Amino acid sequence: MPSKRIDTIIMGGGRGTRMSEITRIYGCKSLIPIAEIPAIQYVLKSARIAVTGNIFLCIEREELMIPISREVNKFNQKDVEIFLDPTMRGTMHAVYKIRDRIKTSHVLILYGHQPVLPEHLQKVIEADEDETILSLYRTNSNNPRSFALVNKRSIVQKIMRGDTSTSLKKSQFYVDPPYIFPRAFINWLQDRGIRSHEAIRDWLHETNPIRGCIADFPHEF
Numbered sequence: 001m002p003s004k005r006i007d008t009i010i011m012g013g014g015r016g017t018r019m020s021e022i023t024r025i026y027g028c029k030s031l032i033p034i035a036e037i038p039a040i041q042y043v044l045k046s047a048r049i050a051v052t053g054n055i056f057l058c059i060e061r062e063e064l065m066i067p068i069s070r071e072v073n074k075f076n077q078k079d080v081e082i083f084l085d086p087t088m089r090g091t092m093h094a095v096y097k098i099r100d101r102i103k104t105s106h107v108l109i110l111y112g113h114q115p116v117l118p119e120h121l122q123k124v125i126e127a128d129e130d131e132t133i134l135s136l137y138r139t140n141s142n143n144p145r146s147f148a149l150v151n152k153r154s155i156v157q158k159i160m161r162g163d164t165s166t167s168l169k170k171s172q173f174y175v176d177p178p179y180i181f182p183r184a185f186i187n188w189l190q191d192r193g194i195r196s197h198e199a200i201r202d203w204l205h206e207t208n209p210i211r212g213c214i215a216d217f218p219h220e221f
Contacts, residue, residue, distance in 0.1 A: 004125050006051040006180075007104045010043060011091050012068060012112030013059035027067055028059075030112030040068070042115035044075045050121035053104050055080040057112065058094045062086070089193025095181065096189040105129060107186060109179040116178055117217050124178050124213050132203065133180040136173035136212040137219045146197030148175045148212060156210040159201035173212060175200070176219065184208070 014029040026032050030040040040057075047055060057080060059068055065084055072080050088094050091109060106127055110116065120135070127133050134148065134156065149158040149172055159175065168174070175197060185203055204210050 004051055005053045005104055006106050006108050006125055007053040007102045008047050008051060008055045008108040008110060009091075009095060009098060010040075010047070010055060010057045010110045010112050011094060011177075012040060012057050013061055013064050014111070014113055027064055028061075028113075031064075031067055031071070032113065034115065038071055039115060040071050040112045041075065043110055043112055044072075044080065046116050046118045046121060047108070047110060048075075049118040051108060051125060053079075054101070056083045056098050056101065057081070058083045058085070058088060058098070060084070060086050060088045091177075091196050092189060092199045093191075093193050095186060096191055099186045099189065102183075102186055106180050106182050109177045109181065111177050114177065114219075115217075116215075120213070120215055120217065121178055124180050127180045127182065127211075128209075130182050130184060130209060131180075132182060132185060132200070132208065132210045134175045134200065134210060134212050135178050136175060136214045138168065138173065139219050140174035140176070146175055146195075147172050150212045154212045154214075156204060156212055159197055159204055161197070173214065174219070175212070 012030040022032055023029060031038045062084060068082055072082060083098060085097060088097060124133050145162040145166060147160055147162050147168060148156045150156055
């Protein structure tokens with residue numbers, strides 16, 4: 001059973017330029033099938049197992065409205081809303097645009113093409129009132145890469161930028177969703193496009209607490 005009421009933002013519609021031959025067939029990364037099931041289905045199911053609250057599935061291309069709606073209808077949940085906005089410029093901008101609709105103390109951020117384990121989500125949502133939580137990975141598909149320096153208590157000390165030559169030390173991890181952001185972070189965001197790691201880095205620089213949660217499943221494809 002879901003253990004906590006948290007609203008969720010799922011970023012869908014990724015073009016997947018690194019795998020353009022596949023995304024041209026299915027339209028976006030969230031619709032690529034894994035064992036004949038679109039990736040977004042795994043994400044929706046895991047989110048609903050872990051938390052209650054509204055789910056906002058964000059897309060920025062109108063041509064995805066019909067295929068994404070079809071998958072949401074299969075899920076048969078009235079509290080899943082597709083948020084279409086062609087002016088969205090990334091994850092942080094989407095959070096800013098939906099901020100007035102978020103009714104819970106924290107918001108859970110997921111990627112529509114990143115199947116996640118409900119057990120990991122349940123660990124991530126154990127956030128204190130003012131706490132941000134990032135998922136930590138030993139591997140990453142992005143180039144260049146963002147990574148975090150984490151102490152023995154899983155507290156994030158620093159957010160850095162790497163590249164293909166970056167070799168992680170024992171106390172360093174790549175960072176990516178699932179994220180949990182507190183209401184203060186949501187209110188702090190501005191109407192601009194900014195990379196997630198840059199916003200999180202700036203938030204950390206203002207002495208806000210950030211904790212890491214190590215993921216025991218692969219990173220997004």
